[in-house]
Amino acid sequence: MNAMVKAEGVHKSFGSAHILKGIDLEVNPREVFCLIGPSGSGKSTFLRCINHLEKISAGRLYVDGTLVGYRQQGDKLYELKEKEVAAQRRDIGMVFQRFNLFPHMTALENVTEAPVQVKRESKTVARERAQRLLDRVGLGDKSGHYPSQLSGGQQQRVAIARALAMEPKLMLFDEPTSALDPELVGEVLDVMRDLAEDGMTMIVVTHEMGFAREVGDSLVFMDDGVVVESGHPRDVLTNPQHERTKSFLSKVL
Amino acid sequence: MTDTLDKAPAPSVPPEQIKAIPVRHYGRWVAGAVVVAIVALLGVAFSNAKINYGVIPDYVFDKGIMEGAWTTLYISVLAMVLGVALGIVLAVMRLSSNPVTSTVSWFYIWFFRGTPVLVQLLLWYNISLVFPILNLGFYKNEMTQVMTPVLTALLGLGLNEAAYMSEIVRAGIQSVDEGQTEASHALGMTQGQTLRRVILPQAMRVIIPPTGNEFINMLKTSALAYAVQLPELIKTVTDISSASLAVVEMYFVACVWYLFLTTIFSIGQYYIERRYARGSSRNLPPTPLQKIRANMTKMNLLSLSNWRR
Numbered sequence: 428m429n430a431m432v433k434a435e436g437v438h439k440s441f442g443s444a445h446i447l448k449g450i451d452l453e454v455n456p457r458e459v460f461c462l463i464g465p466s467g468s469g470k471s472t473f474l475r476c477i478n479h480l481e482k483i484s485a486g487r488l489y490v491d492g493t494l495v496g497y498r499q500q501g502d503k504l505y506e507l508k509e510k511e512v513a514a515q516r517r518d519i520g521m522v523f524q525r526f527n528l529f530p531h532m533t534a535l536e537n538v539t540e541a542p543v544q545v546k547r548e549s550k551t552v553a554r555e556r557a558q559r560l561l562d563r564v565g566l567g568d569k570s571g572h573y574p575s576q577l578s579g580g581q582q583q584r585v586a587i588a589r590a591l592a593m594e595p596k597l598m599l600f601d602e603p604t605s606a607l608d609p610e611l612v613g614e615v616l617d618v619m620r621d622l623a624e625d626g627m628t629m630i631v632v633t634h635e636m637g638f639a640r641e642v643g644d645s646l647v648f649m650d651d652g653v654v655v656e657s658g659h660p661r662d663v664l665t666n667p668q669h670e671r672t673k674s675f676l677s678k679v680l
Numbered sequence: 681m682t683d684t685l686d687k688a689p690a691p692s693v694p695p696e697q698i699k700a701i702p703v704r705h706y707g708r709w710v711a712g713a714v715v716v717a718i719v720a721l722l723g724v725a726f727s728n729a730k731i732n733y734g735v736i737p738d739y740v741f742d743k744g745i746m747e748g749a750w751t752t753l754y755i756s757v758l759a760m761v762l763g764v765a766l767g768i769v770l771a772v773m774r775l776s777s778n779p780v781t782s783t784v785s786w787f788y789i790w791f792f793r794g795t796p797v798l799v800q801l802l803l804w805y806n807i808s809l810v811f812p813i814l815n816l817g818f819y820k821n822e823m824t825q826v827m828t829p830v831l832t833a834l835l836g837l838g839l840n841e842a843a844y845m846s847e848i849v850r851a852g853i854q855s856v857d858e859g860q861t862e863a864s865h866a867l868g869m870t871q872g873q874t875l876r877r878v879i880l881p882q883a884m885r886v887i888i889p890p891t892g893n894e895f896i897n898m899l900k901t902s903a904l905a906y907a908v909q910l911p912e913l914i915k916t917v918t919d920i921s922s923a924s925l926a927v928v929e930m931y932f933v934a935c936v937w938y939l940f941l942t943t944i945f946s947i948g949q950y951y952i953e954r955r956y957a958r959g960s961s962r963n964l965p966p967t968p969l970q971k972i973r974a975n976m977t978k979m980n981l982l983s984l985s986n987w988r989r
Contacts, residue, residue, distance in 0.1 A: 509871055510870060516868040519866070525859055575960065586863075
């Protein structure tokens, strides 16, 4: 089976700050892959490299067997044009910590925007699918609401529906519940659990250890730009091998 | 998944309402009296001035003056359209990562913002000193023939406005959260789509109020086009006043028209702002018409309840 995401020695620097120091990992199709670690460990940066929101400085990163952001011919790498990068991103959904819904559009318009603009889908088709997706995340009756009229949890569920509207083969979640009131975390995790049961390949940067243990298929603990420990969530969370993992988990669990 | 909230039960006994003596604001009364006195004194001074107010109504709807007002209006609108269009281009150039375009944009703004509009207008008026003949390949003519007063005023006012508009547009674009660009890119939208569909509609909220200001400024700055022989309001009233000898009265007539035009556009601006406020506030503010209607129904209800009593 081909890996959905494959990272080989991925490095990333911002100026003199070396954020990722050689990440190697593989994410299989239909897998829920959790990334945990202290803030500043590089897990969000790595996630953003997967859809080329950040350019990697060294190494190779493949999504579904295709190099991200570059084209290799012989031993030369060519940067992809803006349009080609955009085309690669169509198949990768992303959910942000701060939702980033378009505030000037209703929930329904948020979900139909990309299919209509990017895939040139007809408005009727896009609207029907958007309504189905909003129903699926439990917000069918909120389609005419603007983001400012929704709670944080509702906004994040709309954001998930917006990403799903492009029918991605991979979903990236960047701390999707970190900006939410504790009371609202559950409704977002429920939607994600539902998505995982449906067989979506998901990479989730999270601090929700309960979710990682229940839903995750693999888990990676990152610190200071490297993968410290990886394995099945239950094993890593209950029986960490590494000192650094132990001390981190003792603080968050 | 449901969104019903478990509400805490409301207390059954209503609380006793507070009845207190309100604070007296003596300062407000004094300030009000002072302001009224000053306004009254000004009114008396103006009404006793050696100004023949009687002629003003005769000239407000004078054919020549109405034509002047029309010229003021259309040159302002055209110059503003040119200014906004070029301003958006300059703002995008200024924000581009290409050092050549951003530097060119910087110099354009530096020059056109840094020199008086009057000088720029006169420069266009005398452009034939630099280019005596205009040759576009398919079109060739003497520059003095090409540069009509309308074109001179349009270029002078419009190109100057573009420098100001580009800074307003730039501020608007930069006010939009970076997360919006990221979300749009993550969905596979290109830079152009992101700008058009996501960034500019949100930037509009920041762009429109100062742009309205600029337009109202433009209505009045267009008076400078009188120096390049454009027959707008000020030139028209000046010409009439030199014949009728009612100089100040004629400027008052012009002011009536300027006030009328600025009022109309302030109302228009309110509605445009309201449109772009969608999504930024939970409830849109009511339009003046809606306000009046709401007040009417309230009054009807009040009189009705009084009637029943």
